Amino acid sequence: MTENMPEQTAENTPLQQMVMFRLARLHAKVNAQSTKILNKSAGLSLSQWRIMVLIETHGKITPTKFVRLTKFDKGLVSRTIKGMIKSGLLHSESSKSDQRSHLVDMTEKGRALFEKARPHMRQRQSRLLECMTLAERQALFQSFDKLELAIDDLESLS
Amino acid sequence: MTENMPEQTAENTPLQQMVMFRLARLHAKVNAQSTKILNKSAGLSLSQWRIMVLIETHGKITPTKFVRLTKFDKGLVSRTIKGMIKSGLLHSESSKSDQRSHLVDMTEKGRALFEKARPHMRQRQSRLLECMTLAERQALFQSFDKLELAIDDLESLS
DNA sequence: CTTTTTTTGTTGACACATCAACTAAATTTG
DNA sequence: CAAATTTAGTTGATGTGTCAACAAAAAAAG
Numbered sequence: 001m002t003e004n005m006p007e008q009t010a011e012n013t014p015l016q017q018m019v020m021f022r023l024a025r026l027h028a029k030v031n032a033q034s035t036k037i038l039n040k041s042a043g044l045s046l047s048q049w050r051i052m053v054l055i056e057t058h059g060k061i062t063p064t065k066f067v068r069l070t071k072f073d074k075g076l077v078s079r080t081i082k083g084m085i086k087s088g089l090l091h092s093e094s095s096k097s098d099q100r101s102h103l104v105d106m107t108e109k110g111r112a113l114f115e116k117a118r119p120h121m122r123q124r125q126s127r128l129l130e131c132m133t134l135a136e137r138q139a140l141f142q143s144f145d146k147l148e149l150a151i152d153d154l155e156s157l158s
Numbered sequence: 159m160t161e162n163m164p165e166q167t168a169e170n171t172p173l174q175q176m177v178m179f180r181l182a183r184l185h186a187k188v189n190a191q192s193t194k195i196l197n198k199s200a201g202l203s204l205s206q207w208r209i210m211v212l213i214e215t216h217g218k219i220t221p222t223k224f225v226r227l228t229k230f231d232k233g234l235v236s237r238t239i240k241g242m243i244k245s246g247l248l249h250s251e252s253s254k255s256d257q258r259s260h261l262v263d264m265t266e267k268g269r270a271l272f273e274k275a276r277p278h279m280r281q282r283q284s285r286l287l288e289c290m291t292l293a294e295r296q297a298l299f300q301s302f303d304k305l306e307l308a309i310d311d312l313e314s315l316s
Numbered sequence: 317c318t319t320t321t322t323t324t325g326t327t328g329a330c331a332c333a334t335c336a337a338c339t340a341a342a343t344t345t346g
Numbered sequence: 347c348a349a350a351t352t353t354a355g356t357t358g359a360t361g362t363g364t365c366a367a368c369a370a371a372a373a374a375a376g
Binding site: 193203204205230231233234256257258259 | 332
């Protein structure tokens with residue numbers, strides 16, 4: 001009935017909460033689709049994928065370095081890596097300079113799954129980027145930067 | 159040490175995954191801050207707040223209508239409302255035309271807490287919007303629209 | 317060198333999110 | 347109107363994300 005009516009848009013809502021709402025919804029959609037693609041193409045979870053992507057671009061890495069780069073929760077990272085080692089996707093070599101720390105890298109099995117999922121993830125990523133012009137993409141990333149800064153600023157004075 | 163170095167930016171990463179990563183990080187930050195503000199100012203959770211905001215702008219509402227408007231999970235909505243009724247923030251009046259359905263509205267207690275949290279949430283919202291120009295805000299929402307559409311399109315042909 | 321502080325990583329508890337199975341009322345269909 | 351389908355809402359199982367407490371190694375301070 002009221003199917004295609006714009007019941008909640010930037011226009012009819014008192015700006016109120018729009019950033020938060022829209023961000024949450026978009027994030028949920030992107031995540032759900034990522035999860036589906038990863039699971040279908042390689043049986044990977046989103047957390048596993050994220051760790052693999054960072055290993056791919058930065059080489060073998062310590063959990064703490066991963067946390068610093070991504071700001072993801074260190075508990076979640078620890079557990080995900082532990083699981084991936086158990087299932088043979090990663091192997092860890094303990095650092096000689098620091099007995100607490102360990103460098104983590106993909107195994108052949110892990111890399112094989114990564115390569116299996118990658119084209120699908122790349123294609124999705126391309127589609128997401130292609131729906132905007134270059135200028136729009138740059139503006140989007142710039143807005144992300146500004147928003148993160150604004151949040152950090154507010155955080156610091158509270 | 160490598161504290162303020164842009165270790166992971168749009169420039170030095172092969173575009174790869176940036177939309178997803180940035181979106182996830184921003185969402186996490188916004189959410190964490192919202193949760194903190196709501197909890198500190200009124201002891202509300204984010205889910206509770208979302209329901210209250212929609213009641214405020216749309217008047218008394220059924221769970222299903224809320225789900226259609228926000229795309230939030232209906233299980234989560236059901237449980238959140240149940241909890242809010244139990245703690246006296248909402249009351250429900252059963253619809254006479256449909257015995258399954260019930261209209262939900264804020265109680266005085268609920269509204270009082272809502273009003274207590276609102277100025278803090280508004281101020282934060284303002285700060286988030288003020289960090290961008292009008293044109294940038296419009297571009298941001300437009301990009302959100304485009305991205306959601308792109309995801310839906312991909313979804314439909316799979 | 318020994319005490320204190322910081323850093324690395326793990327773990328437990330818990331809130332939030334997602335998915336699917338389910339009940340019951342309403343609606344559609346033949 | 348009876349059977350089949352759709353819709354509203356609840357519930358359980360499970361996965362993900364967040365927070366804080368913790369142990370052990372390393373670094374800094376005395």
